[in-house]
Each structure stands twice: as C-alpha cells, then as structure tokens.
Amino acid sequence: xxxxxxxxxxxxxxxxxxxxxxxxxxxxxxxxxxxxxxxxxxxxxxxxxxxxxxxxxxxxxxxxxxxxxxxxxxxxxxxxxxxxxxxxxxxxxxxxxxxxxxxxxxxxxxxxxxxxxxxxxxxxxxxxxxxxxxxxxxxxxxxxxxxxxxxxxxxxxxxxxxxxxxxxxxxxxxxxxxxxxxxxxxxxxxxxxxxxxxxxxxxxxxxxxxxxxxxxxxxxxxxxxxxxxxxxxxxxxxxxxxxxxxxxxxxxxxxxxx
Amino acid sequence: xxxxxxxxxxxxxxxxxxxxxxxxxxxxxxxxxxxxxxxxxxxxxxxxxxxxxxxxxxxxxxxxxxxxxxxxxxxxxxxxxxxxxxxxxxxxxxxxxxxxxxxxxxxxxxxxxxxxxxxxxxxxxxxxxxxxxxxxxxxxxxxxxxxxxxxxxxxxxxxxxxxxxxxxxxxxxxxxxxxxxxxxxxxxxxxxxxxxxxxxxxxxxxxxxxxxxxxxxxxxxxxxxxxxxxxxxxxxxxxxxxxxxxxxxxxxxxxxxxxxxxxxxxxxxxxxxxxxxxxxxxxxxxxxxxxxxxxxxxxxxxxxxxxx
Numbered sequence: 001x002x003x004x005x006x007x008x009x010x011x012x013x014x015x016x017x018x019x020x021x022x023x024x025x026x027x028x029x030x031x032x033x034x035x036x037x038x039x040x041x042x043x044x045x046x047x048x049x050x051x052x053x054x055x056x057x058x059x060x061x062x063x064x065x066x067x068x069x070x071x072x073x074x075x076x077x078x079x080x081x082x083x084x085x086x087x088x089x090x091x092x093x094x095x096x097x098x099x100x101x102x103x104x105x106x107x108x109x110x111x112x113x114x115x116x117x118x119x120x121x122x123x124x125x126x127x128x129x130x131x132x133x134x135x136x137x138x139x140x141x142x143x144x145x146x147x148x149x150x151x152x153x154x155x156x157x158x159x160x161x162x163x164x165x166x167x168x169x170x171x172x173x174x175x176x177x178x179x180x181x182x183x184x185x186x187x188x189x190x191x192x193x194x195x196x197x198x199x200x201x202x203x204x205x206x207x208x209x210x211x212x213x214x215x216x217x218x219x220x221x222x223x224x225x226x227x228x229x230x231x232x233x234x235x236x237x238x239x240x241x242x243x244x245x246x247x248x249x250x251x252x253x254x255x256x257x258x
Numbered sequence: 259x260x261x262x263x264x265x266x267x268x269x270x271x272x273x274x275x276x277x278x279x280x281x282x283x284x285x286x287x288x289x290x291x292x293x294x295x296x297x298x299x300x301x302x303x304x305x306x307x308x309x310x311x312x313x314x315x316x317x318x319x320x321x322x323x324x325x326x327x328x329x330x331x332x333x334x335x336x337x338x339x340x341x342x343x344x345x346x347x348x349x350x351x352x353x354x355x356x357x358x359x360x361x362x363x364x365x366x367x368x369x370x371x372x373x374x375x376x377x378x379x380x381x382x383x384x385x386x387x388x389x390x391x392x393x394x395x396x397x398x399x400x401x402x403x404x405x406x407x408x409x410x411x412x413x414x415x416x417x418x419x420x421x422x423x424x425x426x427x428x429x430x431x432x433x434x435x436x437x438x439x440x441x442x443x444x445x446x447x448x449x450x451x452x453x454x455x456x457x458x459x460x461x462x463x464x465x466x467x468x469x470x471x472x473x474x475x476x477x478x479x480x481x482x483x484x485x486x487x488x489x490x491x492x493x494x495x496x497x498x499x500x501x502x503x504x505x506x507x508x509x510x511x512x513x514x515x516x517x518x519x520x521x522x523x524x525x526x527x528x529x530x531x532x533x534x535x536x537x538x539x540x541x542x543x544x545x546x547x548x549x550x551x552x553x554x555x556x557x558x559x560x561x562x563x564x565x566x
Contacts, residue, residue, distance in 0.1 A: 153557035237493025248324030251512030
C-alpha cells in the first residue's frame with residue numbers, strides 16, 4: 001500500500017510540473033542595479049543581458065528563441081483629463097482616475113509580439129502595452145474599461161514622455177542562446193524600484209522566465225535637497241528665502257554705481 | 259550644460275534658465291514689477307510642472323525685487339510707511355486667497371480659474387495702461403505738460419477716515435483705500451501665484467496718486483516682503499520650492515534687474531507705462547488664445563497629489 005501511494009504521488013507530481021525535465025533554463029541580469037540621479041543626470045540606459053541554458057537532455061528546437069522583457073516602474077495614481085468646449089473656451093470637462101498604473105513601462109521583445117505568441121497567450125500573460133491592466137476608478141469601484149479613449153490617451157501621453165514604450169526589436173540575440181537589450185530611461189524617469197520580468201518563448205509557448213530588479217535613486221546633493229524640502233519644510237523655506245535676500249543684496253553691492 | 263533639478267525632477271539647460279532670469283529680471287527692474295506673470299508661463303513652457311514653477315518663481319521674485327528695492331532705497335525712492343500699510347492689507351488678502359485656492363483645487367477647476375483670471379486681469383489692466391499712456395504721450399506731443407497729479411481730482415475714497423500722511427510720496431489719504439488695495443493684491447497674488455506688482459503700480463498711480471518717483475521703489479519693497487513669506491509658506495505647505503531652479507533664476511534675475519532699473523530711469527514715465535501695458539496685454543492675449551483655440555491635444559495627465 002505505502003509504496004503504491006508513493007509511486008502515485010511521484011507520478012502526480014511529475015505530471016503537475018509545468019516544465020518537462022530537460023527544458024531550457026533562463027538566466028538574466030542587468031549591468032546596473034542602482035541608477036544614480038546626480039546633478040548631471042540626463043537619462044541613462046541599463047543593459048539587460050541573458051542566456052538560455054541548455055543541456056544534453058534539452059529537446060531540440062527547430063525554431064529560434066524569442067524573449068519578451070517587461071520593465072515596470074513604481075506605481076502612482078494618475079488622472080487623465082479631456083478638454084471640451086464650454087461657452088467658446090476649452091476647459092477640462094471630463095476626467096478619469098487610473099489607480100496605481102506603472103509610472104514606467106517598457107516592453108522589449110526580439111520580434112513583434114504577434115510573431116512570438118498567440119493573442120490569447122498575450123492576454124493571459126499580460127504581454128505588451130495593450131494587455132497591461134490599467135484599472136480605473138469607476139464611482140467607488142476599481143475596474144478595467146475596454147476600448148476606453150482615456151486609457152488610450154494615457155498610454156499615448158506616457159509614450160510621448162518616453163515612459164511607456166513597446167519596442168519589438170529591442171532584444172537582440174548575439175548567439176542563438178545569448179541575448180541583450182537596452183532599457184532606455186529618460187531624464188524624467190521616476191525614482192523608485194523597477195522590476196524586470198524576462199520571458200522566454202519557443203514555438204509560441206512560454207518555456208521559462210526570470211525576474212530581476214533595479215532601483216533608481218537620487219544621491220548626494222540632489223538627495224540632500226529633496227530630504228530637506230520634504231522633512232524640514234520650514235527650515236528649507238527660511239533658508240531659501242534668506243538665499244534669495246542674500247543674492248539680491250550681493251547684486252546690489254556688486255552693481256552699485258556711486 | 260544640463261543640470262538636474264531635484265524638486266522639479268527634470269534636467270534643464272542652465273544657460274537657458276539663466277538667460278530667462280536675466281531677461282525677466284531686466285523687465286522687472288525697469289518697470290518695478292516682480293515679473294512672476296512672465297516667468298511662471300516661461301517655466302511651464304520649458305516643461306516644469308505648474309505648481310513647482312509657481313512656488314520657485316516666488317523665490318526668484320523675492321531676490322529680484324530685494325535687489326531692486328535696495329537700489330531704490332539708496333535713491334530715497336521708497337515710501338516705507340506706504341509699503342507697510344499695503345502689507346497689512348496684503349496679509350489678510352493672501353490668507354483669503356489661499357483658502358479659495360484650496361477649495362478650487364478640491365473642485366478640480368483651479369487651472370481654469372487661474373487661466374481665466376490671467377486673461378481677464380492682464381487684458382483689462384494692459385488695455386487700460388496702454389490707453390492711458392497713449393493719451394499722455396499724445397498730450398505731450400501737443401505741447402501740453404503731462405499731468406500726472408491733477409490737484410483737486412480727489413476721489414471720494416481719499417477723504418475716508420483714518421487719514422495718514424505718507425511723507426515720501428507727498429500724499430495725505432485715508433488708510434482704508436490703501437489697505438483695500440493691499441488686500442486685493444494679496445488675494446490675487448495667492449490665486450495666481452504672482453507678486454502683483456504690475457497691478458499695484460497702476461493702482462498706486464491712478465487711485466492713490468502716488469508720484470512715479472516713489473511708486474516703483476515702494477512696490478518693490480512690498481513685493482519682496484510678500485514673496486519672501488510666500489516662499490516659506492510654499493515650502494512648508496506643499497514642499498514644491500526648487501532651490502536649485504530658484505538660485506539659477508535669481509542670479510540671472512538680479513543681474514538683469516540692475517540693468518533694467520538703470521534703463522527704466524532713462525525712459526520717460528508715459529513711455530514706460532505704454533511698454534509695460536503692451537507687455538501685459540500681450541501675455542493676456544496669449545493666454546486668451548490658448549483658451550479659445552482648439553488645443554492640439556485634448557487630453558492631459560496629472561499625477562494625483564498625496565500619492566507617494
């Protein structure tokens with residue numbers, strides 16, 4: 001009885017495994033885990049690289065591998081507003097609140113997403129900007145709105161700022177198993193923690209994935225100013241006002257003409 | 259050369275911001291105004307969030323008007339009694355204005371109110387100044403002496419009780435209209451994020467008949483007092499004053515203001531008023547067009563306040 005149960009359990013366990021023995025492994029890493037915002041920061045690139053691990057037992061593939069990397073920045077609620085004409089002037093007439101959308105979202109892939117996997121899979125795995133959930137506040141509820149022009153505007157405006165992007169050819173394979181991708185961080189990139197989710201596809205199926213993360217921080221003088229302004233508002237304000245008066249006084253001495 | 263602004267959260271070209279400081283400083287020194295109504299739109303135009311722009315401009319205006327005030331003080335062109343009386347009214351006005359500001363923001367209509375007040379105020383004030391100055395110029399062409407102070411043309415509010423002699427300005431009027439003017443300036447300043455010098459100068463000239471000799475210096479003293487306190491208030495309440503941005507602006511601003519003040523002394527009063535009127539009118543019309551013309555993008559996004 002006991003050995004039979006053990007065998008049954010082992011069998012059940014083997015069948016429940018998502019990946020068969022001998023499947024590919026995925027190793028990915030970043031060149032930089034701490035992006036420092038200093039006074040000369042004008043944007044930066046973080047390079048993602050990785051390799052597909054194969055061994056003798058790995059099944060032979062007839063097609064090449066595909067990689068989709070999704071980089072998600074810290075979340076913050078946003079309001080998208082639309083202007084309408086009221087009495088001849090253009091004013092904000094309607095608005096939607098998006099609950100905690102990513103402040104940065106980049107989807108980098110080795111081919112267009114449709115060429116990598118089916119639309120069904122894309123939806124299920126939330127691949128690409130179109131399939132990323134961006135829930136809205138509806139009355140007191142939070143939910144996803146289909147075909148919403150406000151959602152489209154949010155994605156477009158964030159895209160114009162370089163904060164949302166979908167790059168179908170950003171991941172390049174250096175060898176059949178070694179790949180790299182450049183994550184572009186624009187100057188206005190929000191500070192905080194970023195997650196990097198790398199998915200490996202073959203024949204339209206997800207076969208492995210790997211998570212990593214990096215952090216964007218302000219350092220040195222920038223950090224000092226931000227901390228002072230946030231934690232010691234009164235002191236910061238008085239110091240700034242005194243700085244203004246001092247500058248004005250210095251100028252009146254320097255430019256004195258008598 | 260690019261520098262990253264810590265509070266505004268974006269890099270800007272130091273020389274561009276510096277040049278903007280000099281240009282606005284020149285204008286402010288010349289006309290005796292803070293220049294906030296010019297600087298705030300310029301900063302928004304280069305991509306700085308409106309709230310940070312308004313808060314940091316107050317600091318810039320404080321520096322710029324302080325150096326101007328010192329220059330006028332040395333020439334005995336400041337009426338300190340008048341400035342302090344205006345300030346007393348201004349404090350009450352600012353407090354009321356900040357209250358309305360908070361209420362409008364809660365209603366999501368603050369942007370519209372700010373834009374509309376810019377259009378209405380700047381267009382009306384600009385048009386009035388241009389007409390008045392043009393009349394004065396035509397009068398002087400016709401060989402008549404420009405009458406700035408018309409004796410006997412006292413309005414009813416000059417005779418109200420609590421009369422006070424403002425020695426340096428050589429006027430003897432009730433403090434009530436002075437306090438009311440201070441109140442209006444403080445109120446409008448809090449709503450629009452401006453010092454209000456461009457409103458104060460004509461009000462002092464036309465309503466109180468303050469001579470041109472002391473009006474600019476007095477306005478500068480009032481502006482630096484209100485803007486220095488506004489800097490502290492902004493820093494305490496919403497932590498949006500960008501000291502780095504303010505420093506670049508103010509260094510440019512004080513340099514420009516010195517040259518502007520000297521240039522202003524050489525230009526005749528009515529021409530100065532005409533140029534300032536045209537400038538105010540132009541900014542007002544610019545805001546007006548923005549409201550009337552179909553915007554290139556109907557949508558805009560805004561980060562929610564209070565979120566981390």
